[in-house]
Each structure stands twice: as structure tokens, then as C-alpha cells.
Amino acid sequence: MHRLIVWIMRGLLGAVVVVLWEWTSGNWIEAWLISSPLRIGGRLSAVVVSGEIWPHVIATVSAVAVGFPLGVIFGIMLGYLMGRYRLLAELLGPYLMGLYGIPKVGFAPLFIIWFGIGISSKIALVVLISFFFNFFNTYAGIRHMNEDIIRYAQLLGAKGSRITLKVILPAISPYIMTGIRSSVPLAVIGVVTGEFIAATAGLGLYVRQAVGLLDMTGTFVGMIFLFFLVAILNDLTERLERRVLKWMPEHEAVAQSA
Amino acid sequence: MEIRGVTKRFRVGKQHIEALGHIDLRVPPGCFLSIVGPSGCGKSTIIKMIAGFVSATTGEIYVQGRRMQGIADNSGIGYVAQDNQLFPWLTTSANVAFPLESRGWPLRQRRERVAEMLALVGLSDAADKYIHQLSGGMKKRAAIAQALSYDPAILLMDEPFGSLDSQTRMILQRELQKIWQRTGKTILFVTHDLVEAIALSDVAVVLSSGPGIIKAQLDVTLARPRDIFNIHIQPGFAEAYQTLWPLLHDELEAPSTARQL
Numbered sequence: 001m002h003r004l005i006v007w008i009m010r011g012l013l014g015a016v017v018v019v020l021w022e023w024t025s026g027n028w029i030e031a032w033l034i035s036s037p038l039r040i041g042g043r044l045s046a047v048v049v050s051g052e053i054w055p056h057v058i059a060t061v062s063a064v065a066v067g068f069p070l071g072v073i074f075g076i077m078l079g080y081l082m083g084r085y086r087l088l089a090e091l092l093g094p095y096l097m098g099l100y101g102i103p104k105v106g107f108a109p110l111f112i113i114w115f116g117i118g119i120s121s122k123i124a125l126v127v128l129i130s131f132f133f134n135f136f137n138t139y140a141g142i143r144h145m146n147e148d149i150i151r152y153a154q155l156l157g158a159k160g161s162r163i164t165l166k167v168i169l170p171a172i173s174p175y176i177m178t179g180i181r182s183s184v185p186l187a188v189i190g191v192v193t194g195e196f197i198a199a200t201a202g203l204g205l206y207v208r209q210a211v212g213l214l215d216m217t218g219t220f221v222g223m224i225f226l227f228f229l230v231a232i233l234n235d236l237t238e239r240l241e242r243r244v245l246k247w248m249p250e251h252e253a254v255a256q257s258a
Numbered sequence: 259m260e261i262r263g264v265t266k267r268f269r270v271g272k273q274h275i276e277a278l279g280h281i282d283l284r285v286p287p288g289c290f291l292s293i294v295g296p297s298g299c300g301k302s303t304i305i306k307m308i309a310g311f312v313s314a315t316t317g318e319i320y321v322q323g324r325r326m327q328g329i330a331d332n333s334g335i336g337y338v339a340q341d342n343q344l345f346p347w348l349t350t351s352a353n354v355a356f357p358l359e360s361r362g363w364p365l366r367q368r369r370e371r372v373a374e375m376l377a378l379v380g381l382s383d384a385a386d387k388y389i390h391q392l393s394g395g396m397k398k399r400a401a402i403a404q405a406l407s408y409d410p411a412i413l414l415m416d417e418p419f420g421s422l423d424s425q426t427r428m429i430l431q432r433e434l435q436k437i438w439q440r441t442g443k444t445i446l447f448v449t450h451d452l453v454e455a456i457a458l459s460d461v462a463v464v465l466s467s468g469p470g471i472i473k474a475q476l477d478v479t480l481a482r483p484r485d486i487f488n489i490h491i492q493p494g495f496a497e498a499y500q501t502l503w504p505l506l507h508d509e510l511e512a513p514s515t516a517r518q519l
Contacts (some may be wrong), residue, residue, distance in 0.1 A: 151311050152343050155330040157360035157408065166356075170347040247347040247388045 012034070035217040043217045044224065057225055059201035063119050064193045067126025068219065071187070072180055075125065075134025080168070082135075082143025100136070104129045104186075105193045106196065117198040122191045129190040133183035134176070141175030142168065177241045184233045203229070259285040259308070259412055259444060264317030265469075266303050277303050279471035280301030281317070285444055286368030287411070292447045292455035294502070296509045298509065301448045302340075303470075305416045308446070309337050322411055332360075336413040336443075340420055343401055344389045350400050351376065351385040357408045375403040395426040397431070406441065415447045419454070431458060432486040439483065441477060441519045452506055456480070457489040464502055467509045474505050 018037045025036035027236065047053040082089040108125055115121035153167040169176070195204025203222050210218030266278040277300040285291045291299045306312045308319055310329035319326045321334055337343070344353050351372050352511060358368045376382045379399035384392060398418055405413060419427040435458060438445055448456050455462045456478055464474045480494040489495055 076453075146342070148311075148343075149345070151309075151329060152337070152339075153356075153360075155309055155311075155335065155337055156357035156404070157333060158356070159360070164358060167345070170345070173347065247390075249390045 019047075024058075032214065032216060035220055039217045040220045040224070043221050047221060052230070053206070053221070053225065054084050055201045056203050056206040056222075056254030057229075059119060059122075059205075060188075060191055060195065060201070060203040060226075061229065063122035063126055063202070064187055064229075067118075067123040067132050067191075068184070068187045070123075071127040071130025071183070072134045075131045075136075075179065076129075076138045076176060079135045079138025080142060080164070083145075084168075089139075096135070097130075100132050104132065105190060108190070108194045108197050112194065112198050113188075118200055122194040122199070122202065125190040125194045126187045130183040130187045133186065134179040137175045137182075138172065141172030144175075145171050152221060173244050177244055181234075181237050185230055185238055188226065188230050259322070259446070260320045261304070261308070262318045262320070264304070264314045265308065266300065266307065266320065267315045269459070276469040279466075279469040281470070281472060283472065284488075285405055285412075285446055285461075288442050289461060290438055290445045290447065290459045291461045291463065292449060292459040293450050293463045293465055294449055294455040294506060296467045296506070297450055297468060299465045299467045299509070300418050300470035301450075301465050305408055305414045305446065305448050308412075309335060309414055318371050332509070334411045336408070336410040338398070338401045338413065338415045338418045340417045343403065344397060346389045349386050349388055350381060350392065350396075350403075353389070353400060354403045354407050357404065361408060371407055375407050378406070378440070379403045379433065393426075394422050395430055398422065398430055402434070402437065406443070410443075412444045412446065415445060417448055417450065420449070420451075427454075428486050434458065435483060435486065452499065452502055453489065456495060456502070457484060458479070462498070464505045464509075473509070474502065476501055481501060 021034070025031045025032050025034055031039075031148075078092075082092060104125070107128060111121040111124045111128075115124050149167060149171055150163060153163050158167060191202065192204035192207075195202035196208050199205040203225050207219055207222035207226075210216075210222060261281055261283040264281045265276070266279060268275045268277055281304065283291075283304075293304060295301045302318065303312060307314050308321070308326065310326060313328075324334075345356065348356065354372045355368050356377050363371070372385075376385055379402050381396060381399050381403060384396055384400075389397065389400070401418070405475055409503070419430055431454060434445075437443075443461060445454070447458060452462075459478050462476050463472055464476075465471070466473045476498060478494075478498050480489075480492055480498070484492060
């Protein structure tokens with residue numbers, strides 16, 4: 001009952017904002033500055049029907065779909081190795097800390113020069129951004145892990161990769177999931193920034209072109225697609241997290257209330 | 259199992275601390291031997307050395323005639339720790355199956371053994387629960403099932419019931435006695451509780467406070483099976499207690515001296 005009321009009120013709140021926007025547009029504020037919900041809706045269906053938007057959606061989604069998993073995997077691998085091998089941590093640690101301090105979107109122009117204005121430069125940027133978050137979280141997880149758990153596993157007969165895959169990775173999975181979850185929006189920011197600067201296709205390019213023409217309706221349409229992209233990615237990572245961490249007390253509570 | 263001339267020194271900063279003096283101890287097959295001593299006497303260190311978690315400074319440890327060096331040699335050893343040894347990301351049954359998987363048991367035999375072990379410790383209904391869903395006593399039962407699943411000859415128990423409330427502790431002591439009688443394992447049991455040591459053991463060993471050396475070794479001759487809940491009034495209990503308590507009491511009073519070198 002409570003949930004139903006919340007849902008209804010939430011819907012009403014959204015509707016009020018949309019109606020106010022529609023009414024303000026052209027009355028209080030000039031329509032070309034803020035567009036209006038009806039125009040945006042009309043343009044949205046137009047670009048979907050004409051198919052004009054899809055190459056942009058596909059370009060952005062592909063850059064994330066290829067770059068993000070790679071960044072996550074590289075990050076986990078290096079975080080694991082540095083957590084397990086102290087010498088490696090001592091050698092690489094200061095360099096990685098230094099690189100981490102640089103805002104990663106600063107690499108966007110550089111990557112465009114190196115890898116061209118196509119999708120490769122966007123993928124490279126996503127890999128770099130998601131790598132760092134996942135690397136640091138995995139590394140922190142291993143440093144905070146209770147070493148006794150490895151000794152127990154050895155005593156119970158586990159060796160080599162079994163200890164890595166069945167003991168260490170599950171033990172630090174809460175850290176790994178934090179890295180994945182917090183790097184999703186950043187990865188999308190990375191792609192869009194790259195597309196803003198120079199691209200052949202992508203939602204970032206679409207938005208930049210619309211802004212360039214002072215076409216606010218088109219700008220909002222591009223932002224709506226970006227919103228849904230991030231929302232879908234967040235939902236996927238949340239599902240993954242609930243699956244991976246289903247053994248943790250808090251997640252059980254979430255699963256039961258949902 | 260035999261411990262010969264084992265000593266242990268730790269380095270804490272620049273100081274060397276002698277944790278264990280010179281320990282010689284033989285535990286015959288099938289024997290339930292308890293080591294009792296004040297906290298900090300190094301009794302847990304003995305168990306950790308046998309398990310291979312820490313190395314002895316000098317001396318040798320033999321299990322079933324084989325000299326133990328490191329954790330890898332220890333397929334003949336089961337270990338029940340004070341706390342937190344179960345893998346929280348696995349269910350109870352998966353925890354018990356873990357050592358069997360490590361040994362490459364086929365699935366069917368694994369399932370059979372896990373069911374058998376869970377029945378032994380009374381956890382059949384909790385097979386699919388995650389560790390955080392178990393009570394303190396159930397976690398101990400699960401840890402015992404895990405440690406016994408691969409049928410080690412020796413079970414090391416490091417203050418296993420220390421964190422439990424007194425009723426649960428007595429119930430588990432009774433269960434452990436039953437399990438021991440049914441399986442015939444050699445058990446080395448470390449505790450700071452003299453009553454527990456007498457109630458469970460064939461042999462009780464009193465360790466002095468740091469550096470730990472064996473102060474007394476007593477055969478506990480109480481008849482078996484023992485009534486854990488009324489152990490105080492069982493014939494022989496009072497004598498054993500009165501023999502050992504003054505020795506332990508001296509150690510509690512002694513100034514806490516892990517001897518600094």
C-alpha cells in the first residue's frame with residue numbers, strides 16, 4: 001500500500017514538472033532555449049522512426065560494451081597481481097598513483113590523435129577510466145583481506161588457481177563490485193567526452209551537433225538517450241551485484257524487500 | 259602425533275619474545291588430549307605450528323610418522339579455529355564440500371559425504387543456508403563437519419567453543435564427545451577452561467604462562483560416556499580438578515611474562 005502511494009505521488013511529481021515546463025516554454029522563457037516536452041517527444045519519435053539516431057546509439061553503446069569489460073578485467077588482474085606480489089606493488093604503485101591523479105578525460109584529445117576519430121579512441125578512453133577504478137578497488141580488497149582465509153583454503157587442500165578463483169576473488173568480491181558499480185557512469189562520461197571532441201558517430205557527437213545548431217530539442221533528445229543508457233547499465237550492474245553478492249546479509253535483505 | 263623439542267620465538271619490533279619454551283608431547287592415536295593454560299601462554303601457537311600456519315623456531319613435529327613442514331603436508335589434519343574459518347560466500351553444504359572438491363572427489367561421492375557429515379553434526383536442515391544465517395553454535399558444527407569431511411586422522415581444535423554462550427557450549431561439548439567416540443579421531447583441543455578440558459579429555463596438559471612449557475600432564479580417568487551437563491558430580495572429576503586447578507591458578511597469578519630476551 002505504502003509503495004503504491006509512493007509510486008502514484010512520484011508519477012504526479014514528474015507530470016507536474018512536465019506540465020510546468022510545457023507551459024513555461026514560449027510563455028516565460030523563449031522556446032528555442034528550453035524547447036518543450038511536446039516538441040522533444042515529437043523529435044524523439046521522429047529520430048526513432050527515421051532511424052537517424054540508431055548509428056549514434058550503436059556507436060556509444062559499442063564503445064562502452066567493448067571498453068568497459070576490458071577495463072574491468074585489466075583492472076582486476078593488475079589489482080590482484082599487485083595485491084599478491086609486493087615487489088610489483090612497490091615498483092608500479094607510485095606511477096599508478098600519479099596517473100590516477102590526472103583527470104582521465106584529459107586523455108581524450110591525446111587518444112583521438114593516437115587512435116583516430118573513430119570508435120577506437122573512445123574504447124581506449126573507456127578502458128583507461130574503468131581500469132583505474134577497478135584496479136584500485138581490487139587492490140584495496142586484497143590488502144584488506146584476512147590472510148588466514150588463504151591458509152585455511154590450503155589446509156583444506158586447495159592449490160594454485162583454485163585458491164585465486166574460489167577463495168580470493170569471492171573474498172574480495174564486495175570490493176570488485178564497488179569498483180564496477182562506481183565506474184559505470186564514469187565510463188559513459190568518458191565516451192561522450194571523446195565524442196564531443198571528435199567522432200564519426202555517437203550520442204556525444206549528436207548532442208554536440210545539436211548544440212552547435214542551437215537545436216535544444218535535439219540536445220534534449222540526445223540526453224534522454226544517454227539517460228536511458230546509464231539507467232540500463234546501472235540496472236545491469238545492480239543485477240550482477242545482487243547475484244555475485246547474494247551471500248552477504250545486506251543483499252539478502254534487499255532481495256527480500258524487492 | 260608427536261612434538262619434539264619445539265620452541266617458538268617471535269620478534270616484536272626489536273624485542274625477541276619467547277612464546278614457547280621446550281615442548282615435548284606425544285598424542286597417541288585415538289586420544290583426546292587437551293592443552294589448558296592462561297591466555298598468552300602459546301597454546302594456540304602449538305596448534306598453529308602443527309597445522310603449518312606458523313613455523314617452529316626449533317624442534318620437529320611428526321604426524322603419523324611423517325615430519326610436518328608447512329601447510330601443504332597436512333592432508334591428515336582437520337582444523338577448527340576460534341572463529342571465522344568458514345567461507346561466507348558458500349552455503350553450509352558447499353563449505354563442507356570444499357575440501358572434497360579440492361581433492362577431486364566426484365560429484366556423487368561428494369554429495370553423499372556432505373550429507374553424511376551434516377547429519378553427523380546435526381545440520382542437515384541448514385545445508386543451503388549461507389554462513390551469516392547460522393547461529394554461533396551452528397557455525398561451529400559446520401566447521402567441525404568441514405574439518406572432518408576429508409577424514410583426517412587428527413583434529414586440531416583451537417578454543418573452538420570460546421565464543422559461545424555456556425548452554426550452547428555444553429551442548430557442543432556433548433556433541434563433540436559423541437562425534438569423537440563415533441569417528442575415533444585423535445583430537446588435540448586447546449582451551450583456557452579447565453572444566454572443559456577435564457570433561458572432554460583422556461589426557462589434560464597444563465601449560466605455564468609465557469614462555470609456555472608443559473607444567474603437568476594428567477590422565478583423566480572419568481568413565482565414558484560422560485554426562486557433560488553434570489560433569490561436576492561425576493566420580494573422579496573433583497580429584498582431577500583439584501590436582502590441576504592449583505597449577506593453573508599459579509599461572510594466572512604469575513606476572514604476565516612472555517620472557518623478553
